[in-house]
Amino acid sequence: MIKTIVLAGDRNYTTQLETTIKSILYHNRDVKIYILNQDIMPDWFRKPRKIARVLGSDIIDVKLPEQAVFQNWKKQAHISSIAYARYFIPDYIQEDTVLYLDCDLLINDKLDSLFEQDVREHYIAAIRDANGQGFNTGVLLINNEKWRQENLKERLIEQSIITTKEVEEGRFEHFNGDQTIFNQVLQDDWLELGRAYNLQVGHDVVALYNNWQEHLAFNDKPVVIHFTTYRKPWTTLIANRYRDLWWEFHDLEWNQILQHHIGEFEMTSPLDKEFSCLTLTNSQDLEGIEELVTALPDVVFHIAAWTDMGDNLIKLAVYDNVRLHPQIVPPVLEKLKRKVDIYLDIHQGLEVESILKDVCNVGIPILSFSNTQHGMYDQIVFDKENVNLMIEAIKDYASHSRFLKDYNQETFHCLIFTDTQDIEQLDYLAQYLPQVIFDVAAWTDMGPKLYELQNNYQNIRLHPAITSEKLEQLKVRMGLYLDISCGHSTHDIVKSAHEMNKIIFSFDSTQHGSFEQHIYSSKVPERMVEDIENIISGTFQARRPAIMVKDIDQTLDYIIENQSSIIRFGDGEMDLMLGKSIPYQVYDENLASQLKEIISLQSDEKLVIGLPNVFSDRSNFTPAAEAFWKGHLEHHLKDYVELARANWYGTTFVSRPYIDYMDKSQSFSQFEKLKHIWKDEDILIVEGVTSRSGVGNDLFDGASSIKRIICPSQNAFSRIEEIQEAVLQYAENRLILCMLGPTAKILSYNLFKKGYRVLDIGHIDSEYEWMKMGAKTKVKFSHKHTAEHNFDQDIEFIEDETYNNQIVARILE
Known part of the structure; x- marks a missing residue:
């Protein structure tokens, strides 16, 4: 059976006409295609007509009068006046059943099932418009006989004149050209077909932002793909569904259509035959992207975003191996995630939703730079200065479908959680450990001091207003927790790091709770630097606390068991040793000298030297006592370390076991x-x-x-x-x-x-x-x-x- 199809267009739309005709002929034989037009040159018809006739089909040039009535009727900006030509189909087309198609669409399957629809009792069979209001006129299965018999053309023209006047006078809102007229005239007198016969993908972005869940949830193979609205594949990069397919038909050679029908050619998605990489970004800054694109001309780079793209990304479109996908919709992104070979975690912004988790779950390798890595998803991490090594890795994977060596150059990460912008010695650590990434996280936004540090040191990464999920990722990734925030509300975070068996470094002035922190003097940060380097090199050996002090019961038990003597040192003795007077004793050089001799003595069974037990756990101190000793150690920890060189000490607090403790029960x-x-x-x-x-x-x-x-x-x-x-x-x-x-x-x-x-x-x-x-x-x-x-x-x-x-x-x- 010959299937009759009508298209309408003008000389400005021949590329779109040609693409639609290619899709029809690729999937169908035995079709007669009428093209309503006023100005398309006869030369244009020769080649497609020749191919059509080989397939038992034909393409017929139908010229409409040059001064057609519809030329002055109102329309939308992205629609040509020739769209009104469908009113006149009964005048020029003799077949009783006719399929009208807009030429901003593709045929994606055989049309037999569409022509089998019974429209004998209706003027048309159509598909509901994507917005749910009336039917869309881009695909109309027309009962041409009924149109002629009941003068539908005249009714359409009459209504067009009335409505156009109302539009001109501002009395009609939401006018949509001939589609409005058709719906006014036919109202409910039409046969509704399934969405597969007119999948209106031009509304994809609107559907996403208006939560039209059914629109994007359509998973069946569509027979007709309609690029509605102004978002056309040839006018915008917006990544609606099937945009790439339109360009595949656009580039299809006529002879390939013939080869297809004799079994010698099948269209294949570029995603199935090209080696490709994907990046989903919320920033226009992609680390090393131009070096990657230019060095890997045989690799296709898909760059997607939920939003429009900035100039830095748009300019990448000049490269043949770059595909931009602005305002991408979920079905398109899902297709890319299934088809690409490598995911590039190289954008400078925050992590984009669950993309990394998704590609990790399907086994796609993820490559990242040290300054762009988001979360912990088994990324292969490269130094940002070593783009060439990432290039080598991509070439390796493209050639062998695996990496032939271990490319991972993962950077060592330190985590700092803070409720203040004052972080002890962070600038010093960042300066002297440029190979280390310092992740600074907070539940809230951060102050200008921290942003200035981030600007000054590329290895400081701020994570303001962090989510619990993101914080957990940072905790998993960290090689070391730094308890160096000068705030007061990080106790629980330090505790969780301890429960994860993470090494914790703290300064004497910043320790929160007692969680086996390694304590360093804030006046001697180079010691912390040295030990961080030792952790990275694998040579770190957990040092005993700089000063080991037994607690009260341990000291008393030792003294009782061994009948020891004890000599106790406190803050006053430290002041005297440093040349200062105290309320009950003026400074005396001889006294200070003898004190220094005694404090350095090794404790044993006969004589115990006592020091304040404040160098590790102060969690049971009252706030006043904690504040005093914290301030004292900020000034004097270095002095204790230099003067108190014994292996261990008893506690000075054997005779002070009560007033300074929160829990006084002991x-x-x-x-x-x-x-x-x-x-x-x-x-x-x-x-x-x-x-x-x-x-x-x-x-x-x-x-x-x-x-x-x-x-x-x-x-x-x-x-x-x-x-x-x-x-x-x-x-x-x-x-x-x-x-x-x-x-x-x-x-x-x-x-x-x-x-x-x-x-x-x-x-x-x-x-x-x-x-x-x-x-x-x-x-x-x-x-x-x-x-x-x-x-x-x-x-x-x-x-x-x-x-x-x-x-x-x-x-x-």
Whole structure:
């Protein structure tokens, strides 16, 4: 059966006519194609007519009058007036059933099923317009006999005159040329066909942004593909469905149509025969793209975006091996993801939705540069300065369908999470570790200081307003977590890094919680740099903390088990060693020198040297104590490292187990351990005149006997020889308890060397009183010294006969 088809066009549309005719003849024999026109040259018809006749078909030139009535009727900008020519089909076409086709479409299959539709009771069979309003007139199966018998042409012309006038007078909105007229005249008197007979892909972008889910969900093979709206394959790069197919038919040679019908040629999608790469981008900056394109002329580079593209991308269209896909729609992107050979993760913007996850799941290799890698998807990562190596890798894969060597040059990543734009020594680290990428993430946007750092250092990557999913990807990728934010809300992130068994580096001034961080002095960042380089080279050995300090119970247990002596150092002793005076002791060079000697001693079973246990875990400190020690270490960690060279230390806090701790539940048992040391012992207390340790409480009630030597509360070191002489006079067979500030350190060491057991336990009385009363903060005592409170002002001593009887010597001013 001969199938009658009508097209309409003019000399400005011959390329589109020719492309449509090629698609018809490629899929169909035995067709008679009428072309309604006014100005197409006869020469144009010769070649397509010759090919058509070989296939049992024909192409007939139908000339319409030059002054046709429709030439002045209104139309849309992207539609020619010749579209109205379909009104006159009954006048020029004698066949009873006629298929009218716009020439901005392709035939994608045999037309037999369309011609088999029964239209005897209707003027036309058509397909609903993509917007759901009425039918689309680009594909009309016409009951030509009914048109003639019922004068449909006259009705269409009459309505066109009326509506055109209304449009000119501004009384008609949303006018759509002859399609509006057809729908006005026929209204519901038409047979609706399935979408396969007029798949209106020109509406794809509109459908995407208006959530027309059914429009883009059509997966059957369409018989007719219609490039509706102004988004035509020949006028725009917009990546609607089947745009590439239109160009394939456009480029099809006439003789290839004949070869197809004798089984010698089949159209094949370029995606099936070209080696190709895909990039989906939200930025017009693609790292190394021109070097890749020019060095790999046999590789096709598909560059897609959900939006329009900027000039940097548009100019790439001049390369024969570049295919741009702006405003891409999901079905087109899905096709590319299935067909391309390599995905290039090379755009400078943020990761584009799930594209990397999708291509990774289907096994497509992903190549990335160190400065463009998004997430962790088994990318092969190249240094951005080494585009040639990526070129080599693509050539390798194109030739062998695999990589013949390991091209991965993955950059080492450090993660920093922050709630502030103040990050300790980040600029220093970025400067001296240019090979390392520093990923800086935050839940919120970031301040100008961080953006300036990113501009100054290419290896700093900011991730503001990060999502939880993206943060998890960064955590998986990181080789090291840097706990160097100066903020306060990163504790949970540090904890999660620890739970992932990641190495964590921190500065003394920035440590959040206690998660086995390796602590470095912020004043000596080069040490952190050195260890990061060691991690990268595989030579890093986890260092023990710069200063190893036992906790309170460990120290007490050790002292009790070994009957050790202890000498304790605190912040005051550090100030004196550095040449500063403190409230109870002016600087003395000799005192400082002896303190430096003692702090460097190795602890053993006989003598334990104590330091503040503040170099690793401070999570149980009260906010005030944490703030104090954090500030102290910011200034003095380097000094501790240089002066305290022993393998381990006891804690200074054996005599201060209460007031500075959030959880105070252990203090009672710790005081009991202390009291056990002097239980049933004869003790000699060496203290300042205001100390009165144990007066008014039961701290020393378990001792067998007590003697006291009373010394100056201030600058006692100036009287140390007299004090020591007095101690030696009364120390025989006694446990010596020293509570005399920095002087106690020198005195205790001298006595230890003479064979005495000495406990340097300053502050113990105040701590014990506070524990007994359940104090939450330091409470001043009116009748004796209060640790670190008011410098002994306004004390009113209470006469205590027992205390007075215990005093065996007074060395006072």
